[in-house]
Amino acid sequence: MPELPEVEVIRRDLEKEVVGREIRSVEVRNTKNAMRVIRRHRRRRDLEDPLAGATVTAVDRRGKYLVFHLHADADLALVVHLGMSGQLLQSAAGAGYENHTHVVLDLVGGGQLRFVDPRTFGEMFVTTTGEDGEVKELRRLGLDPLEDQLTWQHFSKFLSDHKMKLKSLLMDQRFVAGIGNIYSDEILYLAGLHPSRACDTLSDTEVRRLYRAMQEVLQEAIRHRGTSADDEQYRDLYGAAGDHRSFLQVYQREGQPCRRCRTAIERGRWSNRSTYFCPKCQV
DNA sequence: GTTTAACCCTGCACGC
DNA sequence: TGCGTGCAGGGTTAAA
Numbered sequence: 455m456p457e458l459p460e461v462e463v464i465r466r467d468l469e470k471e472v473v474g475r476e477i478r479s480v481e482v483r484n485t486k487n488a489m490r491v492i493r494r495h496r497r498r499r500d501l502e503d504p505l506a507g508a509t510v511t512a513v514d515r516r517g518k519y520l521v522f523h524l525h526a527d528a529d530l531a532l533v534v535h536l537g538m539s540g541q542l543l544q545s546a547a548g549a550g551y552e553n554h555t556h557v558v559l560d561l562v563g564g565g566q567l568r569f570v571d572p573r574t575f576g577e578m579f580v581t582t583t584g585e586d587g588e589v590k591e592l593r594r595l596g597l598d599p600l601e602d603q604l605t606w607q608h609f610s611k612f613l614s615d616h617k618m619k620l621k622s623l624l625m626d627q628r629f630v631a632g633i634g635n636i637y638s639d640e641i642l643y644l645a646g647l648h649p650s651r652a653c654d655t656l657s658d659t660e661v662r663r664l665y666r667a668m669q670e671v672l673q674e675a676i677r678h679r680g681t682s683a684d685d686e687q688y689r690d691l692y693g694a695a696g697d698h699r700s701f702l703q704v705y706q707r708e709g710q711p712c713r714r715c716r717t718a719i720e721r722g723r724w725s726n727r728s729t730y731f732c733p734k735c736q737v
Numbered sequence: 738g739t740t741t742a743a744c745c746c747t748g749c750a751c752g753c
Numbered sequence: 754t755g756c757g758t759g760c761a762g763g764g765t766t767a768a769a
Binding site: 455518535537538539573575576625627634635726727728 | 761762763764
Binding site for chain 2: 487490537538539554571572573574575616617618619622687724726
């Protein structure tokens, strides 16, 4: 499940490969679930028509969403969420389609950008941007953990205002956008905090530790080009897996010794999501 | 305000 | 070998 680091790796790849390029045409293919992928639109052409002839001027990231800014008749944006199993792949125009290739963008000058998604939790839609360049559909998202606006003070205030469990808060996209199941576990481990601790019980030192851990874990994962774990279908733009898997401290390590204290890593379940943690190091 | 569960979907592991 | 079942997960929504 691509989270912030994986989406950021793809964004950086896209910046190199598609910014400045014109989209010749778009095809929403006749796959079983293509209409689910473009579920915000009623018809295929609602996505296809506005994109044809548009030039990609920039590719941004908002949490786990990719935003392609487009120069066309109006200020348009193509928004992509990879869900759990979505991939955005650069391909040669003649190459055979992988299973579950739902949308194909044909680029002027050769090459294609393909959206592949077996489980179809991902989505794609076209929308207009406001004067501030923002996408209205993404306004509810919280701040980006790696951007300057998320100051330590802002972070601390948000925590003290909530009684939720830390795990739930880290994964709440309205608080900080981009953290999912893997990195919430890794962040809490590095910070030495138990996933079920209530947010408003943290000391100043613990808040600082969590804030720092969040940045360190995400940056480190980006350096390793993301995590492709057991059930992970994550691939970068070129189809390559990420290298961060072997650096994971707790995620999917149930029963294995903690890298700090050798206690067996435990797995719990909160809100229907698996959570891995060290029962000794995390308090 | 917070938690929990259900829903959407496919691939995979497992047991029979 | 083949079938049925359960599980995994992100985001959203409804109910508790």
